[in-house]
Amino acid sequence: MAxxxxxSIETIQKTLDLAGQELRILHQISQFIxxxxxxxxxxxxxxxxxxxxxxxxxxxxxxxxxxxxNLVLRASKNPHPRLIGKIAMRVGxxxxxxxxxxxxxxxxxxxASRDPRFKVFHTLPEDKYEAFLSVPIVAPxxxxxxxxxxxxxxxxxxxxxxxxxxxxxxxHQVGGAIENARLYQETAxxxxxxxxxxxxxxxxxxxxxxxxxxxxxxxxxxxxxQARVCSIMxxxxxxxxxxxxxxxxxxxxxxxxxxxxxxxxxxSRVVKEKAPLMVRDVTKxxxxxxxxxxxxxxxxxxxxxxxxxxxxxxxxxxxxxxDERTFSNEDLRLLSTxxxxxxxxxxxxxxxxxVQESQExxxxxxLVERAKSILQRQTNxxxxxxxxxxxxxxxxxxxxxxxxxxxxxxxxxxx
Numbered sequence: 001m002a003x004x005x006x007x008s009i010e011t012i013q014k015t016l017d018l019a020g021q022e023l024r025i026l027h028q029i030s031q032f033i034x035x036x037x038x039x040x041x042x043x044x045x046x047x048x049x050x051x052x053x054x055x056x057x058x059x060x061x062x063x064x065x066x067x068x069x070n071l072v073l074r075a076s077k078n079p080h081p082r083l084i085g086k087i088a089m090r091v092g093x094x095x096x097x098x099x100x101x102x103x104x105x106x107x108x109x110x111x112a113s114r115d116p117r118f119k120v121f122h123t124l125p126e127d128k129y130e131a132f133l134s135v136p137i138v139a140p141x142x143x144x145x146x147x148x149x150x151x152x153x154x155x156x157x158x159x160x161x162x163x164x165x166x167x168x169x170x171x172h173q174v175g176g177a178i179e180n181a182r183l184y185q186e187t188a189x190x191x192x193x194x195x196x197x198x199x200x201x202x203x204x205x206x207x208x209x210x211x212x213x214x215x216x217x218x219x220x221x222x223x224x225x226q227a228r229v230c231s232i233m234x235x236x237x238x239x240x241x242x243x244x245x246x247x248x249x250x251x252x253x254x255x256x257x258x259x260x261x262x263x264x265x266x267x268s269r270v271v272k273e274k275a276p277l278m279v280r281d282v283t284k285x286x287x288x289x290x291x292x293x294x295x296x297x298x299x300x301x302x303x304x305x306x307x308x309x310x311x312x313x314x315x316x317x318x319x320x321x322x323d324e325r326t327f328s329n330e331d332l333r334l335l336s337t338x339x340x341x342x343x344x345x346x347x348x349x350x351x352x353x354x355v356q357e358s359q360e361x362x363x364x365x366x367l368v369e370r371a372k373s374i375l376q377r378q379t380n381x382x383x384x385x386x387x388x389x390x391x392x393x394x395x396x397x398x399x400x401x402x403x404x405x406x407x408x409x410x411x412x413x414x415x
Contacts, residue, residue, distance in 0.1 A: 039181035043075035046149070046174050051077050053166050054159075056151040058129065061137075062089075062096055063147040063178070066328040071100055071148060085323045094119030095134055096148045103145050105135040107164060110156035131157035135167045139175035146175055186330075192224060200341055213345050214246035221319065221338060222248035225331070228299045228322040229254060232307075232342065234315040235262070235271060242267065242316065250297055257290060265289055267304050271313045276305045276336065278327050282320070294320075301325040305335045307343040314343055364402040371405035374412045 043061055050059045058078040062071040065088070073087040092101040095117045099106055108115055112132035129152035137147035149171055203216050214232045222230035231247040231254070241259040249255065262268040266287040270277050279302040282288045283295055294300075299320035307315040317339045319327075368390065375386040394404045 039178070039185050040075070042174075042177055042181045046170070046177075047075050047077045050149060050151060050167065050170060053170070054133065054151045054163055056133070057154045058150075058152040060150045060152075061147060062100075062150070063137075064091070064100070064145070065326040066330075067326055070326060071096055072326075074147075085325075088324060088326075089119060095132060096150060099134045099136050099148050100145050103136050103138070103143075105164060105168060106132070107134075107159045108132040109158045112152075129153060130155050131159070133159050133164065133167060135164075135171040137171045137175050137178065139179045143172070146178060200338055210346065211245070214342065217338065217342055218246045218248045221317070221335070224334075225319050226321070227319045229297060229318070229320040231318045232315060233260070233267070233318065234307075234346075235313060242271070245315070253293060254297060257293060260289070267316055267318065270304045270306050270316045274306050274308060274313055276303065276332055278303050280324055280326070298322050301327070303327040303331065303335065305332065305339045307339045307346070309343040309347055314346055317342065364400075364405070367405040367409065368401055371408040374408055378412075 047059045047061060050056070059076065060073060061075040063074045064070070065072050068091075070088045070090055073084055076084060089097050091097050095106055095108075095112075095115060097119075098117050106117075108131060110130050112118060112129060113120070115132075131153035133151040135149050136145045137149060138144060139146045149167065151167065199220055200217055203213055203220075218230040218232055221227065227248070229247065229249045231249070232245050233242040234245045235241075236243050236259070239259070240262050242262060242265070243259050244255060244257075247254055260267060262271055266279070266282075266285060266289070267277065279285045279288070281300050282302050283291045283300065288294070297320075299322060301321045301324055302318065304316050304318045306313045307317060317335055319335065368387075371390060372383060372386040375381055375389055376383060379386075379389075381389065390401060390404050390408070393399075394401050397404070
């Protein structure tokens with residue numbers, strides 16, 4: 001009887017301890033939820049909390065990308081922080097992907113790397129850890145999976161029910177905080193995008209030369225997109241090539257690379273298909289012509305959008321990121337809008353040049369007519385003979401008809 005009472009007391013004590021830990025966790029979560037809306041800071045606080053609760057040797061947080069297809073490493077404790085944002089896996093891939101797909105936790109006490117679901121990343125030392133605990137991060141109100149928390153131990157470790165329960169509580173409670181931080185981040189980004197479009201619009205409306213408009217545009221887009229390289233290439237219809245007209249790059253070598261033949265290059269697909277192109281890693285993409293230059297420039301992902309004018313592609317706007325990145329629909333909409341603005345600027349420039357050339361031609365014609373009249377009056381030449389005299393002088397001196405006409409008029413006025 002006494003033994004049963006002792007067991008009951010121990011059970012009650014464990015329940016009270018667990019309840020106390022739950023309350024402490026909920027209190028900590030509520031504190032950092034109310035303290036910041038910065039997503040990176042929220043994730044760092046979650047990692048610290050998980051390590052504190054589980055006494056694990058490492059913790060990694062993966063979040064679904066905007067497309068909902070890939071899990072991207074967004075925060076970690078102990079594994080290399082420089083790999084944050086660079087490690088990604090598809091939903092269903094590896095233990096982490098399995099947890100995201102099935103929305104169920106996984107606990108492995110030893111030899112985690114022998115599990116058939118385990119995926120090896122040579123840049124992460126995960127295979128050096130014996131024990132592995134992974135739980136989904138879910139967002140209210142539908143408990144939609146938005147990420148995964150992984151806890152690792154270097155030595156064999158049997159995860160207690162309390163640890164699994166507490167980590168599952170964290171996974172459920174922090175989902176809302178992450179979604180709020182993401183919403184805040186997206187709102188700030190949208191505000192930046194609107195400002196960017198306004199700035200590009202002002203540049204285009206300023207009447208600057210086209211070359212200056214293109215260069216200022218790539219500078220603005222590179223800054224807003226945090227791009228490693230941003231470039232605008234225009235179509236040379238005679239040579240059937242794409243030619244770099246403006247670029248924001250880390251070296252002059254990007255400028256010096258040869259023009260791209262339309263039909264033989266990856267980016268030329270944008271011209272032929274009149275549709276955006278996204279590549280997660282250009283260094284591994286078949287058809288990309290400069291993988292060595294990409295590695296040297298430190299670029300990985302690419303998004304390229306067409307510049308369309310009157311249903312014809314006149315060029316492309318390219319953005320390269322330093323890390324592997326999934327570009328969002330918002331990114332595509334922004335870049336497509338900028339591409340449309342630049343195409344319009346190109347058309348306006350052509351119209352302005354045509355008007356200017358027309359005005360100059362008209363002015364030249366008036367000057368030539370006046371010079372002919374002077375020659376006819378001074379030398380008794382016919383109109384045709386006076387015109388031929390001007391032509392001959394133009395060819396002899398290698399000067400334009402306008403310059404010869406202006407010289408005749410000036411001589412007449414001085415005499």
